[in-house]
Amino acid sequence: MSALEIKQLNKTYRNKLVALRDVDLAVEEGDFFALLGPNGAGKSTIIGILCGLVNKTSGTVNIFGHNIDSETRAAKAAIGIVPQEINFSQFETCLEIVVNQGGYYGITRKLAMQRAEKYLTQLGLWEKRHERSRDLSGGMKRRLMIARALIHEPRMLILDEPTAGVDVELRRSMWTFLTEINQSGITIVLTTHYLEEAESLCKNIAIIDKGSIIENTSIKKLLAKLNQETFVLDLVKPLSSLPILNGFNAYLIDEQTVEVEIAREQDINTLFNLLSSEDIQVCSMRNKSNRLEELFMKILSND
Amino acid sequence: MTKHPILIAFNTIVIKEISRFMRIWVQTLVPPAISMTLYFVIFGSLIGSRIGKMDGIDYINYIAPGIIMMSIINNAYANVVSSFFGAKFQNHIEEMLVAPIPNIIILLGYVVGGVIRGFMVGIVVTVVAMCFTTLSVHSWPITIAVVVMTSILFSLGGMINAIFAKKFDDISIIPTFVLTPLIYLGGVFYSINLLPDIWQTVSSFNPILYMVNAFRYGMLGVSDINISTAFAILTIFTTILFAISLYLLNKGIGIKN
Structure with missing residues (x-):
């Protein structure tokens, strides 16, 4: 089954900016997929549409067979989002942020606490659980967003430039973590500016420019084109x-x-x-x- | 018994809202107590003793329900407008928007948060009032119904304001230029029977007049207007604002691209 199936997706913003033009994209279940493109190419618009933060102009999107228009709740429940910008309350503690997110997905507080301990520990944040998010370093904030995105144990994790601005050591540890969760069966889609990141982590790749997909293949096949x-x-x-x-x-x-x-x-x-x-x-x-x-x-x- | 996921989501929003205003209780619960103390000292004890009775009731007792209602209105509105706009401003509204929560649950969660803050401030202000005078309740059902319905109405008003607000200035414009004049001209400090006919007619278009008088009726048993009319107007306004809020959320206005 396709984890993600996008057909003829178009998006034109109110200011007439055409962000996506007839985008077709498919990501198989279990894949580690990279979506590459220069700034303003349309990567974040695609992610915004997948998670319901951007209204599409036309086209269809299915997430694990659930149409985002007709089966919105099932589609949303299947994905976890790690956005590019920090988007949690600066006044809440790490634990509150993660547990509340579990609540929004309908997870009981008891189970959310168990999972919060699991993911915050895995991401090296358990000791910081009672600290307000604004007191965390940039790298910790990024890891907190990953823990929050995993609290409902989604089948697909979507990361919008997860390692932007983090130091090399942390980037490597995040790569290891993402590889492990991909091996556990979670489909991963990431956008990144670090092409080394895409080359070392991902199996398949799509390149988007000016709102259109201009390449969609496996990393292996793509690299074979390098003359x-x-x-x-x-x-x-x-x-x-x-x-x-x-x-x-x-x-x-x-x-x-x-x-x-x-x-x-x-x-x-x-x-x-x-x-x-x-x-x-x-x-x-x-x-x-x-x-x-x-x-x-x-x-x-x-x- | 297993709780329904939507009920868990709703509880989470409500608890988060209560935690938010309790975390900043010095900004949310204390100021109404201080300003209400000043109202009671100035208008109740100092000036009130020279005014005498209004509608056959001591002036301090006459204004007490209006002052309590003023606090409830302001705080129910302020809670939702500041919380929802804050969530928009810091982008953490996205935490809810990406989750499988129906918009009506998000709306209800915020409204219940506003109602609870309105209730809590109402209790604080009532306790303050009891330091200055003896309060009695003529009808508990009417008193509670008016508090709940008014809190809901102004929480919805706060939500609509927050949805359209783009900067912090936008969340103070309505309270300053619309809400405050309507409250002060809504019969908090006087009976509209004291006004000339023309101003009585003008006042009848002020919805807050009906809420203040319905609450005053619940506490004192006196009112300038018909209680059934007051409840009908509350119901109509609440329904309209609820429909508008839900429409705006469903359209994603102010929160989606």
């Missing part, structure tokens, strides 16, 4: 000029850094043999940019 990668080589000894490396486009960036474009069909050993023959030793090598990022920029510029 060329740019590598940065750090050299052991400085060079005054770079010799010609037959078959490779190489540029000396500074006296100890070389950038080389390597096409898919090219053998990287050939490059190293050429460098060795010129007595150039490489001490380290890295991708110039994230592979998905390169592809993302290419797709957007082609569009």
